Amino acid sequence: MDWVLNNVALIISLSLDHLRLSVIPIVMGFLVSLPLGWYAHRYAWSRGIVLTTVGLLYTVPSLALFMLLPPVLGISMLSQTNVLVALSLYAAAIMVRNAADAFASIDPAALRAATALGYAEWGRFFAVELPLAGPVLVAGLRVVAVSTVSLVTVGVLVGVPSLGYFFTDGFQRRIVPEVATGVIMTFLVAMALDAVLVLVGRILLPWSHLAIASTVSQRS
Amino acid sequence: MNLFLEAWWWLLSPEQYVGQGGIPQRIGEHLYYTFVAVGIAAAIAIPVGYFIGHTGRGGVWLVGIAGAARALPSFGLMLLLVLLLGVSGRDSAALAALVILGIPPLLAGAYAGVQQIPRSTIDAAKAQGMTPWQVLVSVEIPLSLPLVLGGLRGAVLQVVATATLVAYVGLGGLGYDIIQGIPLRRFDQTIGTALVIVVVALVLDAVLAGASRLATPRGVRVGRLGDVRARS
Numbered sequence A: 001m002d003w004v005l006n007n008v009a010l011i012i013s014l015s016l017d018h019l020r021l022s023v024i025p026i027v028m029g030f031l032v033s034l035p036l037g038w039y040a041h042r043y044a045w046s047r048g049i050v051l052t053t054v055g056l057l058y059t060v061p062s063l064a065l066f067m068l069l070p071p072v073l074g075i076s077m078l079s080q081t082n083v084l085v086a087l088s089l090y091a092a093a094i095m096v097r098n099a100a101d102a103f104a105s106i107d108p109a110a111l112r113a114a115t116a117l118g119y120a121e122w123g124r125f126f127a128v129e130l131p132l133a134g135p136v137l138v139a140g141l142r143v144v145a146v147s148t149v150s151l152v153t154v155g156v157l158v159g160v161p162s163l164g165y166f167f168t169d170g171f172q173r174r175i176v177p178e179v180a181t182g183v184i185m186t187f188l189v190a191m192a193l194d195a196v197l198v199l200v201g202r203i204l205l206p207w208s209h210l211a212i213a214s215t216v217s218q219r220s
Numbered sequence B: 001m002n003l004f005l006e007a008w009w010w011l012l013s014p015e016q017y018v019g020q021g022g023i024p025q026r027i028g029e030h031l032y033y034t035f036v037a038v039g040i041a042a043a044i045a046i047p048v049g050y051f052i053g054h055t056g057r058g059g060v061w062l063v064g065i066a067g068a069a070r071a072l073p074s075f076g077l078m079l080l081l082v083l084l085l086g087v088s089g090r091d092s093a094a095l096a097a098l099v100i101l102g103i104p105p106l107l108a109g110a111y112a113g114v115q116q117i118p119r120s121t122i123d124a125a126k127a128q129g130m131t132p133w134q135v136l137v138s139v140e141i142p143l144s145l146p147l148v149l150g151g152l153r154g155a156v157l158q159v160v161a162t163a164t165l166v167a168y169v170g171l172g173g174l175g176y177d178i179i180q181g182i183p184l185r186r187f188d189q190t191i192g193t194a195l196v197i198v199v200v201a202l203v204l205d206a207v208l209a210g211a212s213r214l215a216t217p218r219g220v221r222v223g224r225l226g227d228v229r230a231r232s
Helices: A002-006 A008-042 A044-059 A062-073 A080-104 A108-116 A121-158 A164-172 A176-204 A206-219 B002-012 B023-055 B059-070 B074-085 B087-115 B119-127 B132-169 B175-184 B187-215
Strands: none
Touching: A002 A008, A002 A176, A008 A044, A008 A080, A008 A121, A008 A164, A008 A176, A044 A080, A044 B187, A062 A080, A062 A121, A062 B002, A062 B132, A062 B175, A062 B187, A080 A121, A108 A121, A121 A164, A121 A176, A121 B059, A121 B074, A121 B132, A121 B175, A164 A176, A164 B074, A164 B132, A176 A206, A176 B074, B002 B187, B023 B059, B023 B087, B023 B132, B023 B175, B023 B187, B059 B087, B074 B087, B074 B132, B087 B132, B119 B132, B132 B175, B132 B187, B175 B187
16 A cells, blocks of 8 residues: 555556547557448448458467567557557457447348438438447447456567556566556546446437447457 | 577577577467456356356446446556465466456457347247256357457457566566567567567457357357457
8 A cells, every 4th residue: 555655647648648549549449340341231243352351360379460560650669649540450450340330230131221211321421321320339438448448568578668567667667556546546447447438329320328337248 | 680680590590499588488478367267257256257147137337347347557566466365376466467367358258159149049049948057158158259259359469468467576588589689689689579470469369359250140240240259
């Protein structure tokens, strides 16, 4: 407990770093996944290619990806961009498949009805498809959020400080409370982001909180 | 791109393949941690998942616990367990962290595998006069196998990735050459090893994908069970 009390400032600042390093990839992954997932859903020929590609990407272990991205992108291995791009790729890998499933889960009758009411393709996408895909998308984002928050900690091995700093520093100095604080705070950041996603889902998609709860229970 | 060339030369040089710390030995260690951890996780998670899926009791708990376990950072958990068990116990500490990581996808696979079997199929098996054991062995296990193997695939994917981190606590595995190479700025070694890790992970995943396709009973192979890894 002494260790925690003596390091409150550091705990807060690393938690905020951790939050930033998590939120950017989650948002990037989400934005990338919408067009790709929609495409994979809409055009059957692209489905296999897109989903296989993201599946392979997701298989690559994070430590290996942190080594392989810098020479491809021409950035320093120790830069924050390295970790942000790698985690965005993982987030996109999960979300593309999820978005394709989300768009596929919409009742085609609703889409035909929207077209009959005069919606053009883009208008229909934003006014009908996206909201109806919302519950499944939120469920996918919850999986992405939890996995991203955990992966951020590995970035400390390539010199990008997050709550993972408490793992390596505490391990080397043999301070059990320090490592434990890192684990607990990472867990809390993940739970906090998860709670925010549930809340946002309920506000933006007020009709669907039951649907969100039920998809999540099937997925996990 | 030059760095990839150097990594390629590093991979081609014969000294990487002999003796202590060579690539074959590291692959062996890596697979050892992966298989032992997934094996223990499967021995725990599959029976529990079957039990919950079969009886329908405790499903809510299962979802909550599996979700919470996923939010635990396994790297930190591993270091914490090593500190608590001491250096002499670091082998079991690292394995324990990998087991905890492997349990949620396996549990979800076994649970979902049994739960998705139509009630009428099980009732039909009972009406044929099957004992509960026979129902389990010749109906529930075969019909749930594709999803169980999907869970296994998810567990292996997570564990093989995280097994790169056991090198940080002084154990071997393919992560060793990366974690040791970063501070020395030996990028030919780190990139070369990363390529080996990617190949190992992709091969394991492909083998399990094939197994789960083969395991689908012919009568069920209508394409409704896709890739279930995204669930994990």
